[in-house]
Amino acid sequence: MKQILFIFILVYFSATASSQEKAIQARPNIVVFLVDDMGSMDTSLPFCDSVMPLNKRYHTPNMERMAKAGMKFVNAYAQPVCTPTRVSLITGLNASRTHVTNWTSPQKNSDTDEKDNQFLPLNWNINGLNPEADTERSVRATPYPKLLRDAGYYTIHVGKAHWGPMGTQGANPYNLGFMVNIAGHAGGHPQSYLSEQRYGNMPGKAQAQAVPDLEEYYGTDTFLSEALTLEAKKALAIPIARKEPFYLNIAHYAVHTPIMADKRFVQKYYDAGLDSTEAKYASLVEGMDKSLGDLMDFLKAKGVDKNTIIIFMSDNGGLDAHQRGGAVNTHNYPFKSGKGSVYEGGIHEPMIVKWPSAIAANTVNRNPVIIDDLFPTILEVAGIKTAQKTDGISLMPTLKHPEIKLQDRPLVFHYPNKWTSLTDEAPLGINYYSALRFGKWKLIYRMRTRELELYDLSKDIGEQHNLASANPTETKKLASLLGKTLRERGAQMPVEKSTEKAVPLPDEL
Numbered sequence: 001m002k003q004i005l006f007i008f009i010l011v012y013f014s015a016t017a018s019s020q021e022k023a024i025q026a027r028p029n030i031v032v033f034l035v036d037d038m039g040s041m042d043t044s045l046p047f048c049d050s051v052m053p054l055n056k057r058y059h060t061p062n063m064e065r066m067a068k069a070g071m072k073f074v075n076a077y078a079q080p081v082c083t084p085t086r087v088s089l090i091t092g093l094n095a096s097r098t099h100v101t102n103w104t105s106p107q108k109n110s111d112t113d114e115k116d117n118q119f120l121p122l123n124w125n126i127n128g129l130n131p132e133a134d135t136e137r138s139v140r141a142t143p144y145p146k147l148l149r150d151a152g153y154y155t156i157h158v159g160k161a162h163w164g165p166m167g168t169q170g171a172n173p174y175n176l177g178f179m180v181n182i183a184g185h186a187g188g189h190p191q192s193y194l195s196e197q198r199y200g201n202m203p204g205k206a207q208a209q210a211v212p213d214l215e216e217y218y219g220t221d222t223f224l225s226e227a228l229t230l231e232a233k234k235a236l237a238i239p240i241a242r243k244e245p246f247y248l249n250i251a252h253y254a255v256h257t258p259i260m261a262d263k264r265f266v267q268k269y270y271d272a273g274l275d276s277t278e279a280k281y282a283s284l285v286e287g288m289d290k291s292l293g294d295l296m297d298f299l300k301a302k303g304v305d306k307n308t309i310i311i312f313m314s315d316n317g318g319l320d321a322h323q324r325g326g327a328v329n330t331h332n333y334p335f336k337s338g339k340g341s342v343y344e345g346g347i348h349e350p351m352i353v354k355w356p357s358a359i360a361a362n363t364v365n366r367n368p369v370i371i372d373d374l375f376p377t378i379l380e381v382a383g384i385k386t387a388q389k390t391d392g393i394s395l396m397p398t399l400k401h402p403e404i405k406l407q408d409r410p411l412v413f414h415y416p417n418k419w420t421s422l423t424d425e426a427p428l429g430i431n432y433y434s435a436l437r438f439g440k441w442k443l444i445y446r447m448r449t450r451e452l453e454l455y456d457l458s459k460d461i462g463e464q465h466n467l468a469s470a471n472p473t474e475t476k477k478l479a480s481l482l483g484k485t486l487r488e489r490g491a492q493m494p495v496e497k498s499t500e501k502a503v504p505l506p507d508e509l
Helices: 002-026 061-069 082-091 144-150 195-200 224-242 266-271 276-301 371-382 396-400 472-488
Strands: 029-035 071-077 154-159 180-182 246-251 308-314 348-354 363-365 411-415 433-438 441-446 451-456
Touching: 029 082, 029 276, 029 371, 061 276, 061 308, 061 348, 082 144, 082 371, 144 154, 144 246, 144 371, 154 224, 180 224, 195 224, 224 246, 224 276, 266 276, 276 308, 308 371, 371 396, 411 472, 433 472, 441 472, 451 472
Parallel strands: 029 246, 029 308, 071 363, 154 180, 154 246
Antiparallel strands: 071 348, 308 348, 411 433, 433 441, 441 451
């Protein structure tokens, strides 16, 4: 009798363990493919209703392939610069709430805001994200990689991190829930993309932006984007072999400055007549696209592609105001301005989602969405519940049914900082701006002059026709909504030097 009971218990627990193992294996794998400083026009895949002139400049066949196999979002948004977006991505909190409203320096307690004649220095969270430690001037929140890891996911980070400065928890992806970290640190751009320059790690010349962890590629003529891709595939092989669900955060340093030529692709752009800077830039874009294709091919070859969701996005709009070839305010045309701006050129992002087992192929989603939405979306994909408050919503319903129109909600872009010392910042929407997207409408608030602008994006994606005077009712309505939302989130406003009073919220004008 005891033997029969023992065998029964053994069979029961074996069956239970086997059932649990199968359930874990069935959970979707998740890949976030994040590009740095890539605008919506930096691709041969159009994110407008028609092909734009700049789409003809670039070659991104793998973005096109991914869109044909999945869903393209044509109204996707992020913050105007990188760290605010990256913090919002893994916390689900909008920058207006986190107070991480500018990019973080590699040095702790270092303010990256330019000095300004009108406003006092802003007391923003210069030390970025710190999930557990009580670090001064930082936001404390639980990032989703930790929740994924705790739920049994094998979590991998490859590439740019830039969640916080050296000496803080946010500088090290291991503190944010990643089990593997390759090349992620406090730096916000690579010192070099070139293996012959050791990606910046040259004796006596290395700076805080030198890319770590890639010693085996030194002197091999391996461009940085390729090295990161090879390392990502190595890291993925482990959970795939173990049949464990995985999360990969591959965050390319491309296409951030320094703009350097990827020799594999640059000649075609020289031959097309582009100036040296723009040809190099286009080669960075194509090298990034090759990485996307290589990873999709790898997942298919390993037989896990059908149960893997891939989310492609950029962290802010394309660089425009400096260090590009050609005239300012042309690099994201017909969108206005670029990185650092709350105009469409600075916040409108290329976004594609591919998930063969759940998303219909070759679909277009027109719902306005924001980077904050990825936190609740990814957790729902993984079947994880959390009590942490978020500003985003899960996109799962519209991923499965793109015809569903999401309820209009305030998408907020808050930049009470000074990113760069432009002599004529107003036409570009850079420095001390807030903006709101609500349905088809876009409201812009210039803090320097207390001016409001109103645009109907359904008719005017270039934001050329300011309707604030012609439509005061809608302007007032949206100003009230933006003010209310900023107030609820405890958003910071710059303080005037002359009066030591904060700039009024837009509903207080």
